[in-house]
Amino acid sequence: MAKILLIDENAFHRRSLSEHLFLLGHTVTDLALHETGRALSDLACHTHQRPDVVMVDPFAPAVDGLLLMRMLCISSRRPVLVHSVDRSDDDIVQMLHAGADSYLPKPCHPSVVDACVGALLRRVPAAPPPPPTVVGSLRIDVAERSATIGGEPLVLTRTEFDLLACLAEHPGRVVPRAQLRIRVGRGAFSSAGSVDVLLHRLRRKIAERASDTRYLHTVRGKGIALHADADRRAA
Template sequence: MSTVLVVDDEPQILRALSINLRARGYEVVTAGDGGEALQLAAAALPDVVILDLGLPDLDGVEVIAGLRGWASVPILVLSGRSDSADKVDALDAGADDYVTKPFGMDELMARLRAMLRRNSPADSTPVVTFGDAVVDLAATRVTVRGEEVRLTPTEWHLLEVLVRHPGKLISQRQLLVEVWGPGYETAHGNLRLYIAQLRRKLEPEPSRPRYVRTEPGMGYRFEP
């Protein structure tokens, strides 16, 4: 049974999430502010955290930073803030995904399941398959319909970061720092160019990508 820590200062949301999570077999721990959330996270060691950004004591981004100081637990941000800058700040601080209020319970539960799957040891497989493409992470080799596809070192590194985190929204800044290194945080043109090149080589319809998806204003998500 997975344990979920739900952090929100709205009692009705805490109650609704608790009821729905318990009905689906999850153990639930709740907190109404950031300080309590950090204490409970250390005590309960949850498998996943659902975190509201608008807390009365600490900003949600501060809570994410506090958790990331010692834990790799998946964090799903739940917030009424629709500004993409807030979402990017949360992702850059270490959040794994973001759902905006008001939200559909089915969507939130699907995101939660995906995060738990990504965090399980079974997801360390070195071969990732999507559509007609097969990515062998151990052999650094990509094939499409059985034919090897040649990627540049930068294309490979970008693809590797994406496919190692299926379903996770990765901010542009995260990708730029991971692939190009510090100092390239604002080189968005580089990122768009290489994403387009990957799509041309791997997507059935590059102009209508199914697997390397854009989240406007935020980043990219690999959907196998």
């Protein structure tokens, strides 16, 4: 079935629809509308695993729905389905002209959403998985959510892998700590110190020390870069 990115400011709707779509066999990642910046950053990265379909309700106070729609279409390069409460004909026409592929009124039965997603994917093949990123003897496969070093699998938590995957999207470049906090900064991992905790755990698992780094390089005042010692580049 499909990998769906659901963007909606209504937390109850996101949770309910996600649960129903999961029962229909779909994998759903849900975000609040104010978190769309993180989604756009992720989708713009070639190594990020793209959803098959983006579902969004772009209508909210102080939100430029048309601009958001255009940015989602450009970044995701995937079918975009507008799912919102009954809108005027003008609103629907503007969304479709801005790049949306279809419109469904909210609420509707999850089976209707399932059928609409299937219809979109019959016209547009599913997104290919991103290729693994190889840095020295490290291999990070975002599609499989797995990582190996020297051919040996690394046992990583979800947040540890998310941190490594974010760094792997820009090998050789310094990734600001603020960006890392956004990517892995939910729940208990919301502070700058928690990024350091994750970094310490990752270093331990790949058998390196902060005083003798081979892959995870801290640049004081800037962020963290992933590169092999033999592959050092200016950030």
